[in-house]
Amino acid sequence: MSLLDRVTQAFTERLGSTPAVVVRAPGRVNLIGEHTDYNDGFVMPMAIDRAVWIALRPRTDAHVHVHSLDFNDSRTFPLDALQHANAGWIEYLKGVAWALQEAGFALQGWEGVLSGDVPAGSGLSSSAALELATARAFATVSNLPWHPARMAKLAQRAENQWVGVNCGIMDQMISAAGQAGHALLIDCRSLETVATPLPAGTAVVILDTGTRRGLVDSAYNERRAQCETAARFFGVPALRDVAVEMFEAQADELDPLAARRARHVITENARTLEAAEVMRQGDADALGRLMNASHTSLRDDFEVSSAALNAMVACAQQEPGCFGARMTGAGFGGCAVALVNAADAETFASRVATAYETATAIKPSVYVSEATAGAQVL
Ligand code: GLA
DSSP states (O other): OOHHHHHHHHHHHHHSSOOSEEEEEEEEEESSOOSOGGGTOEEOEEEEEEEEEEEEEEOSSSEEEEEETTTTEEEEEETTSOOOOSSSTHHHHHHHHHHHHHTTOOOOOEEEEEEEOSOTTSSSOHHHHHHHHHHHHHHHHTTOOOOHHHHHHHHHHIIIIIIOOOOOSHHHHHHHHOOTTEEEEEETTTOOEEEEEOOTTEEEEEEEOSOOOSSHHHHHHHHHHHHHHHHHHHTSSSGGGOOHHHHHHHGGGSOHHHHHHHHHHHHHHHHHHHHHHHHHTTOHHHHHHHHHHHHHHHHHTSOOOOHHHHHHHHHHHTSTTEEEEEEOSSOSSSEEEEEEEGGGHHHHHHHHHHHHHHHHSOOOEEEEEOOOOSSEEO
16 A cells, blocks of 8 residues: 555544545655765755655644554644653654744644655655655645745754754755655755756666664764864865865875875765756766765764675676665665666575575665655645
């Protein structure tokens, strides 16, 4: 059963009518541009065909009542007296309600059923999907204008300040603004987006290592701090403002560790802009080479890969029909992404799964994903 049918049917069973509306917001996979968003740089994610769905109807009071099918858990909260509780899925919804109200929006209550199929902790942004589905739900029942970038920023604020995770803007932006059949080049400073087609005849394959990121939060915050130190050294607001030539001219005066971190970000921004260019030309070989180079840089200079991710990427890169592969998301576990010849995609997926399992004794999950639309009302 599709998730649309699942939430619709569960809504009808629990609430005794068909839902007034169903909303959906996708997870994402990032093709290139990793750990660049919080450096005001460039990213190239696409919204995937795994998403969070909410079937709902407005309430006349200022309460939200939600049942999660995945956690088999019902929660309620009042919009006029939001309170933090211990971590849990409902905090994402409360955080979005908080951020929308902080921005001056008057919110209406609603009740509904939610379910999602973005695997949590795999680096495919299940949190952003939940936040943007919630924002879309509130926007619909409360008649708010839907500006994807504005909503993405409010969802990011919810995650930073309510949930307490110091993420950048990429995940919320792509979940809000994704376009079917395209990746999105996002300028994380201006939030301008350019829909960028995948090269004809290619497919995107998600390679879940089956490992989950362990110490990711502390390592992530440490990388952010190192990038800020490097930006101060160059006397610029963010590493986005350092060109490769400027870096090369001054790098040996910088502390060696900070220099490697900065080199990743600065070259990754250049690779991402180049990726947009070669995608426009439909050059899958060139895009694949950039993805491979991105992985090397994340592994050696930024040091956010893991043994499982490196094994998966190596298995993918040696398959015929693979243009390129790299880890995707924050790192330390979770997923890799590969660009492959569409005609070989299913063979590729099963061969890489076998090779990875032989190498690591971990059963992976490998699947082709379409590029879908961002947060929408069905
Ligand atoms: C996580 C964060 C994003 C981004 C990536 C790394 O997914 O949520 O903002 O920083 O890591 O590119």
